[in-house]
Amino acid sequence: MRPVADRAVALLRSSHPEPTVAVTVMVTALAVTTGRDLPGVLLVAAAVLTGQLSIGWLNDVLDAERDVAVARTDKPVAAGAISARTVGVATVLAAVACVPLSLASGLLAGVVHLVAVAAGWAYDLGMKSTVLSVLPYVVCFGLLPVFVVLGLPGAPAPPWWLPVAGALLGAGAHFANVLPDLDDDAATGVRGLPHRLGAAGSRAAAAVLLLAATVVLALNAPLPAVVTWGVPVLAVVILAAGFRAGRSPGSRAPFRAVLVVAAVAVVLLVASGPALLR
Numbered sequence: 001m002r003p004v005a006d007r008a009v010a011l012l013r014s015s016h017p018e019p020t021v022a023v024t025v026m027v028t029a030l031a032v033t034t035g036r037d038l039p040g041v042l043l044v045a046a047a048v049l050t051g052q053l054s055i056g057w058l059n060d061v062l063d064a065e066r067d068v069a070v071a072r073t074d075k076p077v078a079a080g081a082i083s084a085r086t087v088g089v090a091t092v093l094a095a096v097a098c099v100p101l102s103l104a105s106g107l108l109a110g111v112v113h114l115v116a117v118a119a120g121w122a123y124d125l126g127m128k129s130t131v132l133s134v135l136p137y138v139v140c141f142g143l144l145p146v147f148v149v150l151g152l153p154g155a156p157a158p159p160w161w162l163p164v165a166g167a168l169l170g171a172g173a174h175f176a177n178v179l180p181d182l183d184d185d186a187a188t189g190v191r192g193l194p195h196r197l198g199a200a201g202s203r204a205a206a207a208v209l210l211l212a213a214t215v216v217l218a219l220n221a222p223l224p225a226v227v228t229w230g231v232p233v234l235a236v237v238i239l240a241a242g243f244r245a246g247r248s249p250g251s252r253a254p255f256r257a258v259l260v261v262a263a264v265a266v267v268l269l270v271a272s273g274p275a276l277l278r
Contacts, residue, residue: 010081011090016056019177023144024049026266030148033273040105044148047101047113054094055120057087062124066188105151112150116143133192134174141170145269161220162272165213169265172209175202176258206258207239213265221272231268235261 024045031044064077064084076082098117103110116139123136142163149158178185178194179202186195194202214235218228242257 007082007086010076011087014057014060014076014082014087015053015090016059020049020052020056023052026270027144027148029270030145030273031151033270034148034152035274036148036152040151043101043104044151047098047105047110047147048144050094050098050101051113051117051120054091054098055117055124057091057094058121059124061088061091066184066190102147105147106155108155109147109150112143113147116140116147119143128192129190131193131196133194134171137170137174138167139170141173142167159220161216165216165220165265165269168209168213168216169262169269172206172213172258172265173262175206175209176262178202179206203243203254203258207243207254207261210258210261210265211235211239214261214268217265217268217272221268222275223268223271227268227271231264235264238264 027048028041028045031041036044060075060077061084063075077084077087095117099110099114102113102117105113119136119139123133127133127136143166145162145166146158149156149162175194175197178192179199182195182199182202185192194205197205211232215232218231238257238260242253242260245253
C-alpha cells in the first residue's frame with residue numbers, strides 16, 4: 001500500500017496544489033455568498049477543482065524536461081516520484097470530468113467556465129513563453145466569477161466591475177506567481193512577460209494590478225463606506241511598507257506585501273457576493 005500512497009501524494013503535489021486549492025476555495029466561497037444552494041455550491045466546487053487540476057497537471061507534464069534540466073526536486077515528475085504518463089492520464093480524466101460538471105450549472109455558465117479552463121491550458125501549451133503570458137490569467141480569472149453569477153437562477157448578467165476585478169486579480173497573480181521561478185525559467189528558455197520585465201518590474205506590476213483590483217471592488221460593490229475607502233488605503237500602506245522594507249538585499253518583503261494585497265482583493269471579491277443578488 002505504501003507505493004500506492006506515495007504515488008497518490010506525488011500526483012497531488014504535481015497538480016500545483018496551492019493555487020489549485022486557492023482558486024477553488026475562492027470561487028466556491030463566491031458561490032456561497034451569492035446564494036447558490038448546497039448542490040449548486042458543490043457543483044461549482046467540483047467543476048473548478050477538476051478544471052484547475054487539469055491545468056496544474058498539464059503544466060507539470062509539459063515542463064518535465066525543463067524541471068529536470070534545472071534539478072527541480074520539488075516537482076514529482078522531474079524527481080521520478082511519478083511518471084509523466086500517469087500525470088497525463090490524470091490530466092485527461094480531470095478535463096473530461098470538468099465538462100459535465102461545468103455544464104451542470106447551465107449551458108451558458110458551463111461554456112464560460114470551459115473557456116476559462118481552456119485559457120489555462122493555452123498558458124501551459126505555450127503562451128507562458130510569450131509576451132502575452134498574462135492574457136490567459138486575465139481571461140481565466142475574469143470569467144470565473146462570471147461563471148458563478150451565470151449559474152444563478154435566471155442566469156443574471158454580472159455587473160461590469162466583477163469580471164474587470166477578476167481579470168486584474170488574475171493578472172496580478174500571474175506576476176506574483178512567477179517571481180520565485182524567474183531564474184529557473186530563464187535557464188530553460190521561458191520568456192513570458194514577467195521575465196521580460198524582470199523581478200523589480202514584475203513586483204511593481206503585481207502591486208499595481210492587485211491594488212487596482214482592490215480599488216475596483218471597493219468602489220463598485222455596495223459595501224460599507226469604511227470598506228469602500230479604508231481597504232484601498234490599507235492596500236497602499238501594505239505595499240508601501242513592503243517595498244520600503246524590500247530595499248535590503250535579498251528581502252522578500254515586496255513579494256509578501258503583494259500576496260497580502262492579493263488576499264485582501266480575494267476577500268473583497270467574495271464579500272461582494274450578496275451585492276450581486278440585489
